[in-house]
Amino acid sequence: MRLLAYLFDFIVFIVIGRLVGLILSRLFGKQTAFRWGSPGAAPRPAHETRQGETVRDPVCGMFVSTEVSHQLKQDGKLLHFCSEECLERYQKEVLHVG
Ligand SMILES: [Zn+2]
Structure with missing residues (x-):
């Protein structure tokens, strides 16, 4: 059953990796949208x-x-x-x- 356990770990790894990537991209996307949506909110160099x-x-x-x-x-x-x-x-x- 070693192969099954390895396979399971592999799938969990991929699912978690995708979730983290999705959350990160969403957070990043929101931040950029917020920045572009409110010009002049932060002082620009x-x-x-x-x-x-x-x-x-x-x-x-x-x-x-x-x-x-x-x-x-x-x-x-x-x-x-x-x-x-x-x-x-x-x-x-x-x-x-x-
Ligand atoms: Zn002048």
Whole structure:
């Protein structure tokens, strides 16, 4: 009866493995759905700025859409300005360029 016991163990192993996999995938699926379903619930790092978001102009403090902003890459970060004027002012006053 050793073979039967081995077979039984094998089946139990597969069933448990499938169940755990199913539970894990369901939990993971729910988490991702929850994350995507509620944008802005958790603070996102600045480098993850996506198209169509509104960010603050560091010069005048105005909020500007990343789709139409004047952009400047600094220290790996993308800065957004409402106008060319603000971008130039930032370069002059903060970076001392130009
Ligand atoms: Zn501005």
